[in-house]
Amino acid sequence: MTSNFRHVALIGKYQASSAGSTGDSSRQALEDIAHFLERQGCEVALEAETASNxxxxxxxxxLNVDEIGARCxxxxVVGGDGTMLGIGRRLARFGTPLIGINQGRLGFITDIPFDTYQATLSPMLKGAYEEDLRPLMHATVVRDERIVFEALAMNDVVVNRGATSGMVxxxxxVGGRLVANQRADGLIIASPTGSTAYSLSAGxxxxxxxxxGWVLVPIAPHTLSxxxxxxxxxxxxxxxxxSGRDVSANFDMQSLASLLHGDRILVKRSEHCVRFLHPQGWNYFATLRKKLRWNEGGS
Known part of the structure; x- marks a missing residue:
């Protein structure tokens, strides 16, 4: 049996431990998937931290992430959306396509349930899939006309106050034109991918x-308009x-920059996209129905 993908990298949850039930189940899942891929004619490698954990x-x-991008x-990706966010940002510049297998609750971007992965992956490995490109956000923190922090984000860039401080x-x-001076607990700049994350919970x-496009969402604004x-x-x-105390910027909630008064956070579309592959017939609205428990009202 021949696969369209000769060299496949397995990436798992970085926080999984090799000791205890969580680690044992993760190891077993990775071994099962690796054996399945080998039967499909794929050469299998593990991301280095995944293999160690x-x-x-x-x-x-x-292989480290750069080696995966160059060779695979x-x-x-075996895990949840957080695992996919982390590896997606790092592999985007290589154009490496990604498929997500979810071990827990269905994810928005890791959308293949573990218990059906063999039946779902078999046709995908032969080329029967749909490609889904998600542009990244490129953010910089500028202080005194110098870049002091730089990061990519797939979901969102969030500027917010400290846990015990008042409004910021x-x-x-936008595009060099003033929108407003906003007093709030913070501000979310979310991509379409991130619009179902923190942005959604903030309204x-x-x-x-x-x-x-992006969506600009104030967090608990002082002015309700x-x-x-x-x-x-x-x-x-x-x-x-x-103004404000203990202000910080989060990028996908996975990297953090502490901010000072006068700091500017500049967000623009990155030149890189994350390449997701979905099963043929994949439907974004079906994912929303399942994840958000909407009344389906049909297939």
């Missing part, structure tokens, strides 16, 4: 992944910290 360093070749035709005041510009709309707004992702968004 699962205790599989002697069973398969271990496909990344198979943020000057928001923002869901954006279909095909929309080339400050509402979410959808923007084109072709324009740069600038957020300046005017």
């Amino acid at each position: 699962a205790g599989l360093t002697h069973d398969y070749p271990s 035709d496909l990344g198979l 005041e943020l000057r928001v510009e 923002g709309p869901m954006l279909h992944p095909s929309i080339p 400050n509402r979410p707004i959808v923007l084109s992702d072709a324009t740069e968004v600038a957020v300046e910290v005017v």
Whole structure:
């Protein structure tokens, strides 16, 4: 049996431990998937941290992320959306396609249930899949005209106050034009991918992944007329910290920068996209129905 993907990398939860039931189940899952891939004619490697955490360093070749990007035709991510966010940002510049297998609750971007992965992956490995490109956000923190922090985000860039401090005041510009000075607990700049994450819980709309836009969502604004707004992702968004204590910027909630008054967070569309592969017939709305427990009302 021949696969369209000759060299496949397995990437698992970084936080999984090789000791205890969580580690044992993760190791077993990775071993099962690796054996399945080998039967499909694939050469299998493990991401180095995954191999170490699962205790599989002697069973398969271990590759770091750059080596995966240079050598592998496909990344198979076993875990949840957080795992996919982390590896997706790092592999985007290589154009490596990614498939997500979810071991727990169905994810928005790790959308293949573990108990059906063999039946789902078999046709995908032969080329029967749908490709889904998700542009990344490129964010910089500028202080005294110098870049002091830089990060990519797939979901969102969030500027917010400290846990015990009051509101922050943020000057928001889009395309060099002033939008407003906003007093709030913070501000979310979310991509369509991130519109179903923190942005959604803060009252923002869901954006279909095909929309080339972002949503700007204030967190608990002082003025209730400050509402979410959808923007084109072709324009740069600038957020300046005017006042507030313990202000920080989060990027996908996985990296953090502490901010000072006068700091500017500049967000623009990255030149890189994450390449997701879904089963043929994949339906974004079906994912929403299952994940958000909507009344399906049909197939």
